[in-house]
Amino acid sequence: MTDLTCMPETSPWRNCRALASLPEPGCAEPGADASAAAPAPASPSTSASVDGSAAARRRDMPRERLRTAGPAALSDVELIAILLGSGLPGHDVFGVARSLLAHFGSLRAMLDAQREEFEALRGIGPAKAALLQAVTEVARRSLAEALDDKPLVDSPGAVEDYLRLLIGGRPHEVFVCLFLDARHRLIRSEESSRGSLTRMAxxxxxxxxRALMVNAASLIVAHNHPSGAVQPSASDRRLTRVLRETLALVEVQLIDHLVIGARDTFSFARHGWN
Structure with missing residues (x-):
């Protein structure tokens, strides 16, 4: 379980080819024109054309299904293939997409990867790495927009979705604060601390x-558990208690402390702060 350390106030910050089968030699009927009985072999250019057409059809299939059935009908590999657009000589885009998923283990881990991790993989150059990172950032900003101009206490699902995308897949612990105004609307989101796999101060x-500096009336805090388990540790509970009491001294309300996993979330407020 994660050791989340609460520091005292005196501490410093830290193809398949579709070709007709040729008849066996000598199998033409007697009297038949042998040249008519045996079809001419396909020229290299014809074979390449067949190969290219088949590959193009495979690339277009996910796009066509997306248009007719919607993006939810596509598999993870097909969605990634559409994003990548092309593969490598001898490795079609679907093979590259499958390799990506196999390497990272999940979509979330893939989208949380850094640019250097993508560029180290065969078939993913700077342009494709930038595209994949842009997709993640678009999703984060979209979820952040959903939090604007509305009381966050009325949108707990949107808050948890945003936080899962923001820190749920990080390989190290991160502590974030969502500072809110008197109407519980988001003022700003900040990363307060960053730690290791198992420990953070x-x-x-x-x-x-910081709450006083941004004139916050309340806040929601959250940290992730890289292990994926969201059950809080004893130090998580101790931090929550100290933070609530310290904020109360300056009349700032702690609305919730969320423990974020890749799929699950634990809410201290929903569990009675226990």
Whole structure:
């Protein structure tokens, strides 16, 4: 279980080819013109044309199904193939897409990867790496927009979706604060601390200072568990208690502390702060 350290106030911040089968030699009927009985072999250019057409049809199939049935009907591999657009000589785009998923293990891990991780893979150059990262950022900003100009206490599902995409797939622990105004609307989102796989230092005094600086009336805090398990540790519970008490001294309300996994979320508020 994650060790999330609450630091005291005195601490510093830290093809298949479709060709007709040729008859066996000598199988033409007696009296028949042998040249008519045996079809002419396909020229290299004809074979290449057949191969190219088949490959083009395979590439177009996901796009056609997306148009007719919608994106939800496509598999993960097909969606990635549409994004990539093309593969490598001898490796079609579907093979590259499958390799990507196999390497990262999941869509979430793939979209959370850094540019250098993509460019180290065969078939993924700077342009494709940039495209995949742009897709992730578009999704994050879309979810962030859903939080604007509405009380976040009325949109807990949107908050959790945003936080899962923001930090749910990180390989290290991250602590974030969502600072809210008096109407519980988002003022700003900030990363307060970053740690290792199992340990992170969080400083309540600095969180209070930032809340006062941005004139926040309340806030939601969250941190991720890279292991995926969202059950809070004893130090998570201790931090939550200290943070609530410290914020209360300056009349700032802690609305919730969320523990974020790749798929699940734990809410201290929904569990009675226990």
């Amino acid at each position: 969080v400083y309540p005094r600095e969180i209070v200072r």
